[in-house]
Amino acid sequence: MIGLVMAGGKGTRMNLDGEKLLLVYKKPVIFHVLDSLKDSNSFSKIFAITSKNSPKTKKLIEKNNFKTFDTSGNGYVEDLNSVLKTIHENAFVTSGDLPLLDKEIVQKIICLSDPKKTWISILVTKDFLTSLGLRSDYSVNYQDQVCHYTGISLINSAKISSLENLVENYVVIDDKRIAFNLNSKHDYDLLGTT
Numbered sequence: 001m002i003g004l005v006m007a008g009g010k011g012t013r014m015n016l017d018g019e020k021l022l023l024v025y026k027k028p029v030i031f032h033v034l035d036s037l038k039d040s041n042s043f044s045k046i047f048a049i050t051s052k053n054s055p056k057t058k059k060l061i062e063k064n065n066f067k068t069f070d071t072s073g074n075g076y077v078e079d080l081n082s083v084l085k086t087i088h089e090n091a092f093v094t095s096g097d098l099p100l101l102d103k104e105i106v107q108k109i110i111c112l113s114d115p116k117k118t119w120i121s122i123l124v125t126k127d128f129l130t131s132l133g134l135r136s137d138y139s140v141n142y143q144d145q146v147c148h149y150t151g152i153s154l155i156n157s158a159k160i161s162s163l164e165n166l167v168e169n170y171v172v173i174d175d176k177r178i179a180f181n182l183n184s185k186h187d188y189d190l191l192g193t194t
Helices: 028-037 053-064 076-084 103-110 126-131 185-191
Strands: 002-006 044-052 067-068 090-095 119-126 139-142 145-156 168-172
Touching: 002 028, 028 044, 028 053, 028 103, 028 119, 044 053, 044 076, 053 067, 076 090, 090 103, 103 145, 119 126, 126 145, 139 168, 145 168
Parallel strands: 002 044, 002 090, 044 067, 119 168
Antiparallel strands: 090 145, 119 145, 139 145
């Protein structure tokens, strides 16, 4: 399995002067994610998916001996699709803005991998997100409740011939280590209180 960390976004919702993944929570946020994947000892390779939107992030990632994969930077879905076309194995995909991610939750999620399923998205319930003081714009109704995407997916890219009509499976894990995405300044301010 390979690890893919999405690190090429503009971070426009944060309304920052700098790059979002370089915000510091003990260390730059991107390294909480990259180090968690590395420390899990679960991946044959780990790539940070970068773009023209994140030049300083890319430089710092490479300086710290992580590999990068350049994409167009036209959007999360477009960038991920361009990467998936080039690999033909199982992938653990995560956004780069999960500052509470750790190796234990990464290992727990990897255990959910199912070779019969092409795509498994990890969700948290709206109630759990709200209890943490967080919000998300990306929701799905699953098992009679509103759930939100965590930015983490398990993907069998060898089974993908087209992203159209792709069946997405879901697993709900209410855990703050994967619920805490930095999507707004409010989220970053809340992080200081955890």
